[in-house]
Amino acid sequence: MYHEIEYRVPYADTDQMGVVYYANYLEYFERGRTEMLRSGGLPYGELERLGIFLPVAEAHCRYLRSAHYDDLLTIRSFLMECKGVRMTVGNEVRRGDELLVAGHVVLVSVNAARKVVRIPAELAEKCQQFIWCPESVK
Amino acid sequence: MYHEIEYRVPYADTDQMGVVYYANYLEYFERGRTEMLRSGGLPYGELERLGIFLPVAEAHCRYLRSAHYDDLLTIRSFLMECKGVRMTVGNEVRRGDELLVAGHVVLVSVNAARKVVRIPAELAEKCQQFIWCPESVK
Amino acid sequence: MYHEIEYRVPYADTDQMGVVYYANYLEYFERGRTEMLRSGGLPYGELERLGIFLPVAEAHCRYLRSAHYDDLLTIRSFLMECKGVRMTVGNEVRRGDELLVAGHVVLVSVNAARKVVRIPAELAEKCQQFIWCPESVK
Amino acid sequence: MYHEIEYRVPYADTDQMGVVYYANYLEYFERGRTEMLRSGGLPYGELERLGIFLPVAEAHCRYLRSAHYDDLLTIRSFLMECKGVRMTVGNEVRRGDELLVAGHVVLVSVNAARKVVRIPAELAEKCQQFIWCPESVK
Numbered sequence: 001m002y003h004e005i006e007y008r009v010p011y012a013d014t015d016q017m018g019v020v021y022y023a024n025y026l027e028y029f030e031r032g033r034t035e036m037l038r039s040g041g042l043p044y045g046e047l048e049r050l051g052i053f054l055p056v057a058e059a060h061c062r063y064l065r066s067a068h069y070d071d072l073l074t075i076r077s078f079l080m081e082c083k084g085v086r087m088t089v090g091n092e093v094r095r096g097d098e099l100l101v102a103g104h105v106v107l108v109s110v111n112a113a114r115k116v117v118r119i120p121a122e123l124a125e126k127c128q129q130f131i132w133c134p135e136s137v138k
Numbered sequence: 139m140y141h142e143i144e145y146r147v148p149y150a151d152t153d154q155m156g157v158v159y160y161a162n163y164l165e166y167f168e169r170g171r172t173e174m175l176r177s178g179g180l181p182y183g184e185l186e187r188l189g190i191f192l193p194v195a196e197a198h199c200r201y202l203r204s205a206h207y208d209d210l211l212t213i214r215s216f217l218m219e220c221k222g223v224r225m226t227v228g229n230e231v232r233r234g235d236e237l238l239v240a241g242h243v244v245l246v247s248v249n250a251a252r253k254v255v256r257i258p259a260e261l262a263e264k265c266q267q268f269i270w271c272p273e274s275v276k
Numbered sequence: 277m278y279h280e281i282e283y284r285v286p287y288a289d290t291d292q293m294g295v296v297y298y299a300n301y302l303e304y305f306e307r308g309r310t311e312m313l314r315s316g317g318l319p320y321g322e323l324e325r326l327g328i329f330l331p332v333a334e335a336h337c338r339y340l341r342s343a344h345y346d347d348l349l350t351i352r353s354f355l356m357e358c359k360g361v362r363m364t365v366g367n368e369v370r371r372g373d374e375l376l377v378a379g380h381v382v383l384v385s386v387n388a389a390r391k392v393v394r395i396p397a398e399l400a401e402k403c404q405q406f407i408w409c410p411e412s413v414k
Numbered sequence: 415m416y417h418e419i420e421y422r423v424p425y426a427d428t429d430q431m432g433v434v435y436y437a438n439y440l441e442y443f444e445r446g447r448t449e450m451l452r453s454g455g456l457p458y459g460e461l462e463r464l465g466i467f468l469p470v471a472e473a474h475c476r477y478l479r480s481a482h483y484d485d486l487l488t489i490r491s492f493l494m495e496c497k498g499v500r501m502t503v504g505n506e507v508r509r510g511d512e513l514l515v516a517g518h519v520v521l522v523s524v525n526a527a528r529k530v531v532r533i534p535a536e537l538a539e540k541c542q543q544f545i546w547c548p549e550s551v552k
Contacts (some may be wrong), residue, residue, distance in 0.1 A: 011320075012303040012437060014430040016483055021426055022194040022243075023168075026161035027288040028373065034286065034346070044287075056160040059199045066193075069430055070310070070321040105160075136324040148448065149458075150297055150441040154290040154345055161288060165426040170482070172424065182425075183484040206290055208448070208459040298470040298519075299444075302437035332436040335475045342469075381436075 002078040002132040003036035009071045023102050026059055029091040033105075034078035036089070050114040052120055054087065054107040061103035073094050078132035080111035082124050085109050085116050090134055102134065140216040140270040141174040147209045148186065157204035163239050164197055167229040170215035171243075174227070178264040190258055192225065192245040199241035209233050216270035220262050223247050223254050228272055278354040278408040279312035282373075285347045295342035301377050302335055305367040309352035312365070317400040328396055330363065330383040337379035347371050354408035358400050361385050361392050367412055378410065416492040416546040417450040422505070423485045433480035439515050440473055443505040446491035447519070454540040466534055468521040475517035485509050494545035496538050499523050499530050502550055516548065528544065 005027060015021040037044050047054065067073055073093055080088040085108055093101040109119045145166060153159040175182050185192065205211055211231055218226040224246055231239040247257045283304060291297040313320050323330065343349055349369055357365040362384055369377040385395045419444060429435040451458050461468065479488055487507050494502040500522055505514040523533045 008307075008310075010303060011429050011431075012306055012309050012435055015425050016428040016430065016432045017191065017193065017425075018430045020195075022197060023161045023164035023426060026164065027286060029286075030161075030288055031286050034284075043346065048248070053155065055155065055157075055204075057201055059160060059197070059201075061197045062191070063195055063197075070319065146445070146448075148441060149291050149293075150299060150444055152292040153287050154292065154294045155287075156292045159288055165424060168426055169422075169424050181484065208457065212444075231435050293467065293469065295469075296427065298473060299437045299440035306437075329431065330479070331431065331433075331480075333477055335436060335473070335477075337473045339469070339471055339473075 001129060003032070003039050003130055004074050005032055005035045006042045007031060007073045007075055009067055009069055010030070011069055011071060014069050019068060021032045022061070022063060023094060025061055025103065028073070028075050028093055029077070029103060029105055032075035032091050033089045035079040036130055037127070040130065042113055042123055042126045047123065050120070052117070052123070053110050053112070055110060056105050057082070058106040059103065060105070061101060063101050065100045067093065067095060067100050073100070077130070078134070079127045079130040080104055082119055082127055082131050086117055087119055087127070092134055106114045139267060140214045141170070141268055142175050142212050142214050143170055143173045145211045145213055146170060147205055147207055147211060149207055150243065152207050157206060160199070160201060163199055164250070165229055166211070166213050167215070167241060167243055170229050171227045172193055174215040174268055175265070178268065180261055180264045188258075189250045190255070190261070191248050191250070193248060194243050195224070195246045196244040197241065198243075199239060201239050203236055205231065205233060205238050206260065211238070213225045215268070216272070217265045217268040218242055220257055220265055223256055225257055227269070238247035243244060278352045279308070279315050279406055280350050280352045280395065281308055281311045283307060283349045284349055285343055285349060287344055290345050295344060298337070298339060301369060301379065303335055304349070304351050304369055305379060305381060308351035308367050309365045312353040312406055313403070316406060318399055318402045325398065326396075327388045328393070328399070329386050329388070331386060332381050333334060333362070333384045334352060334382040335379065336381070337377060339377050341376045343375055343376050349376070353406070353413055354410070355403045355406040356380055357367070358395055359401055361394055363395055363403070366408070368410055415543060416490045417446070417453050417544055418488050418490045419446055419449045419487055421445060421487045423481055423483055425483055433482060436477060439475055439507060439517065442487070442489050442507055443517060443519060446489035447503045447506050449489040450544055451541070454544065456537055456540045461537065464534075465526045466531070466537070467524050467526070469524060470519050471500070471522045472520040473517065474519070475515060477515050479512055479514045481507065481509060481514050484526070487514070491544070492548070493541045493544040494518055496526060496533055496541055499532055501533055501541070504546070506548055519531070531540050
């Protein structure tokens, strides 16, 4: 099942086309997956204290419709894959029923020495509940 | 042939992992393609005054190595495809010889009423010189 | 009486010193005053639809302590002055009881033609409830 | 004498009012003072390697005119005061002859343990050349 948070678009995120600037959605994705991890019982900050970091190896984003100033968006996050050293987290941004942006990021598990290591079993287990397959990739 | 600009990484772009935060590269891509268009003789601002806007429909980014504070980066931009209403612009970010990030964005041509329209012939022609195929996608 | 919202610090807002980058607090201030206006019954978006814009004429910020990744901050907003064409909104950012940052911005009321105009009476009235004087300026 | 750099405004920096969002000027100030320090022979990155950090204690900004997309701005930086543990760096942002934004930040010298320490004599000396008093504060 997916995880969702709400986010109110500030002026700071808009550009002169009157819409949310495209790079900001990657920040929205981060806000979403952070709360997904927290909700799963393993906040990202705690992971870092345990010596596990999850830098982004890939990011993909499709922009279907524009978000505007003061929109109350829903940022959906879900687990698409978690295997070996990688974890793929999907995201969808909606305004009400409208799907605005869909994307995913591939995270790689590294230790404090920035060496690639397996996704900790505890993390993998706690994220299983967020496995979900979006309409947008079916 | 590709187009290149230099960019100095400010503190503002870094995060607590001590590297450039991943969303910022999409801003770097924008800086790169803006200067590519200007260099081709058709600055993006002029396009907008002519009633043509190029919102981003897709963005893809692979993060191979990290950029750090005060790095002097080279942002390479090139045309991967320009057909009908779409234009795909590729980007590579380097520190010296090291390829750090590779990606591309798909731009869609719309008019002032946000209706999708063909890429103006003048734009397509002026960008032909920047057709280039990166090692990273061969 | 002041108005308060909560805000969770994303990775995006941190810098390599491991703290929130100083410019981001001005975005926090914006988030705060936007919700103060909404709570007063006159959302900023509605003001713009009525042809009133409130660009920032001055911003002042004192950084007392650092905010960190994943901190749950409280952003306090309050009205310091509202007279003629100007409105001064104060802000304080706290983590629990700790005051981290204090500042204020001066907003100027302009119409759609960017001509300076008096603060609309309705706006001034609805904001009276948020008049408050912070310890930090006493 | 002051120090100056040029900066081209990207779409990323604009907001839906069609101007540069107010928080971004603090990033411009950072870009300016970084290059001022480098030009003085003591790059900020080197300072950090020597165990000296210069977090911002105060920031002040007056917005006189708006900057727009694709403007080629001049960011002027200069030393207003350097005494004890503090250093005040002034900034002005211009488009051609027009002064758009004026401000200053107070930096505090801290060591790696985040203990406040005197501004290193070498830093103070190398910055003397950038002492300058702007019209805007006379």
